[in-house]
Amino acid sequence: xxxxxxxxxxxxxxxxxxxxxxxxxxxxxxxxxxxxxxxxxxxxxxxxxxxxxxxxxxxxxxxxxxxxxxxxxxxxxxxxxxxxxxxxxxxxxxxxxxxxxxxxxxxxxx
Numbered sequence: 001x002x003x004x005x006x007x008x009x010x011x012x013x014x015x016x017x018x019x020x021x022x023x024x025x026x027x028x029x030x031x032x033x034x035x036x037x038x039x040x041x042x043x044x045x046x047x048x049x050x051x052x053x054x055x056x057x058x059x060x061x062x063x064x065x066x067x068x069x070x071x072x073x074x075x076x077x078x079x080x081x082x083x084x085x086x087x088x089x090x091x092x093x094x095x096x097x098x099x100x101x102x103x104x105x106x107x108x109x110x
Contacts, residue, residue, distance in 0.1 A: 002095040003066040007056040009040065013085040021081040028078065032069040033061045053088070066092045 012018060029035070040054035060066040069075055070092060082088075 003063040005058040
């Protein structure tokens with residue numbers, strides 16, 4: 001089942017480390033079949049609540065691939081370039097199967 005790495009980026013200090021991180025991240029995602037779906041688009045509209053930063057969404061074919069990317073030596077090697085200069089909330093999360101309906105979430109709750 002498809003999985004996603006989703007980041008809500010609150011702040012970024014643009015500096016040489018962040019530039020290097022951005023130049024190197026694609027090479028860490030590609031071996032795991034990952035692809036960027038959203039990357040801090042300037043075209044966004046907040047419609048409810050507070051969304052103080054930018055969104056980043058990377059799609060993987062499975063949760064195993066998402067976890068393998070996150071834990072890979074290649075990604076872990078560049079992660080400090082990001083963490084030293086960025087505040088973000090990040091989650092790896094599995095998607096839903098084809099044909100899923102939101103009403104399925106209430107089954108079994110009663």
